[in-house]
Amino acid sequence: MKIKERFLKYVSINTQADEDSSSVPSSVCQLDLARILAQECKEIGFDEVQLDESGIVYATLFSTDDTKDAIGFLAHMDTACELSGKDVKPRIIENYQGEVIQLNDHYSMSKEMYPALATCISEDLIVTDGTTLLGGDDKAGIAIIMSALEKVIKEKIPHGKIMVAFTCDEEVGRGTDTFDLDRFDVDYAYTIDGGEVECVDYENFxxxxxxxxxxxxxxxxxxxxxxxxxxxxxxxxxxxxxxxxxxxxxxxxxxxxxxxxxxxxxxxxxxxxxxxxxxxxxxxxxxxxxxxxxxxxxxxxxxxxxxxxxxxxYKNMYSYIKHDMRCVDKAKQAIEMAGIKPVSNPVRGGTDGAMLSEKGLLTPNLGTGSFNHHGRYEFASIQKMEKMVDIVINIIKY
CATH class of the missing domain: 3.30.70.360 (Alpha-Beta Plaits)
Structure with missing residues (x-):
């Protein structure tokens, strides 16, 4: 399945978190996507797949090369609470040339208002109809991980142990509350939950x-x-x-x-x-x-x-990662191999990776090629998502 189709499939499923709920997960609808992802992981050939009682999907690919590090990849299934994630009606803008994008009669966006658009000239964009968010945060991350691992399995690319986890309730600050670190036994991991594909985020508030x-x-x-x-x-x-x-x-x-x-x-x-x-x-x-x-x-x-x-x-993950920068160095190398100059900026927020790093699993954050998260002006670049698939595969291969 191409990443575009995969992404469009995932955003069609409502997974909006509920900040007023104390249930786990906070909204039952998140389990709809969890069940689909667990089944897809089985179909593409993961060796072990588990959907636990809290809604987290864990999948394991056994090592074919024990000289390589055991690596984890994570993305969250829930979408933000600020705007509805139900009945998303995405639209594709092919070969974007910098024009104003009219979402509907009331809302439009331009590269002057949203500079991320200027980095996507000549690319194909997925936008909203202006009434909902898109869900790229973090269904773009899920699509990238699934597409990368499908390719690794199909092409029999040599790899160390790989673990994947799709979590719930990141948007309400509970993404790692029930996360099983004993089950997720890797040397280090990455959340695929940022914007720019060149970024390796390992410093946060x-x-x-x-x-x-x-x-x-x-x-x-x-x-x-x-x-x-x-x-x-x-x-x-x-x-x-x-x-x-x-x-x-x-x-x-x-x-x-x-x-x-x-x-x-x-x-x-x-x-x-x-x-x-x-x-x-x-x-x-x-x-x-x-x-x-x-x-x-x-x-x-x-x-x-x-x-x-x-x-x-949560804590600044840099206070933990600075003692072992292997995960950061490997990600930067993978980005360079994809023909991009890596950058690292201080994140004015936090990720599940910050909480996991504090718990002992060093987990910097990588980009997705989706932007303007949590609102109607959200969009994703198909080409940037494809580039992130290459970067994830580079991390696995080298």
Whole structure:
């Protein structure tokens, strides 16, 4: 099966994660794709295939050359929560020449608005109809892995042990919660979950969530003098104390930020949710200390009405990978062999690979040839996906 047909088949299956669900996986629809992938892995000739109780598909190809490293490849089946992934109606733009792409009567995209389009001149693009996301994050990664491994098996390309895993709920931060590292026994692995095909990502944010709850005191406003404590106003005052230049819209590169993701409340109760992001570990600690100290200050001022919970989410994978760069060096070599100059940029986000690296499985991230993820302007380049198939095969062969 050509990668275009494979990708179009996968995006036709709704696998949108549910951030409000506590079930595993968070949405039953993810299992629809999991069952299809497990069957496809059997059909193309994997030696072992397992679909576990949490919806993860594991597939193993036994080694034909024990001198080669055991390597894993991962991609996630779920799509993002920001926009529907149901009833995706993709359209192919053949031989794109830089023109404005009209998705529907209301939405269009240009290379000026979305510079990734400018890197795809003369390529064939798969776009949305403007009403849903596309699902390239990360069904492009799944299609690349399946196409590469099908070729390895059919052409009897010599290889070490290869393991594949297709996971659930990456988009809601739970992609590795039930991942079985004992089952996935490889020397190192790669998530195929980025954009640009030249990228080898092995540096990402340290990440935490901060949840603040404020208890107020309500009374009739006519009798409120020196009695009412308005939790909503305290939340606004608290938020105003955060550094105004350290927000996502004013930072780039390795610059960290505080991102207020939710603020709601009334007189009696108010809550604020922040995500904290920093590449540097000392600066990350300072962010958490800042929030903790600010809550302490407000508790002193307002008689202990603030409660704080900080949860770490993932670490910068570089702090683990820097001690063994084999996986990075091999990926860069594979990209060079495909005629591309590899690059590595600090990722302003995180991947399943960050969590797996922290758990002991070094897992940098590679590209997919799909772009503008999580929205209606998402698109994928067929030629770039094909190039990624070559890169994955180069990793396996050499």
């Amino acid at each position: 340290n990440a935490a969530k901060a949840h603040i709850e404020i208890v107020g005191s309500s009374i009739h406003p006519g009798d409120a003098k020196d009695k009412m404590i308005n939790a909503g106003l305290l939340a606004v005052e608290f938020a105003s104390r955060f550094p105004k230049e350290q927000i996502p819209s004013k930072t780039e590169g390795r610059e960290g930020f505080y991102h207020l993701t939710n603020l709601q409340g009334d007189v009696e109760l108010a809550t604020l949710d922040y995500i904290l992001r920093e590449h540097d570990e000392d600066k990350f600690k300072a962010q958490k200390d800042f929030v903790t100290d600010l809550v302490d200050e407000f508790n002193q001022k307002y008689d202990g009405r603030f409660q704080l919970e900080i949860k770490d989410q």
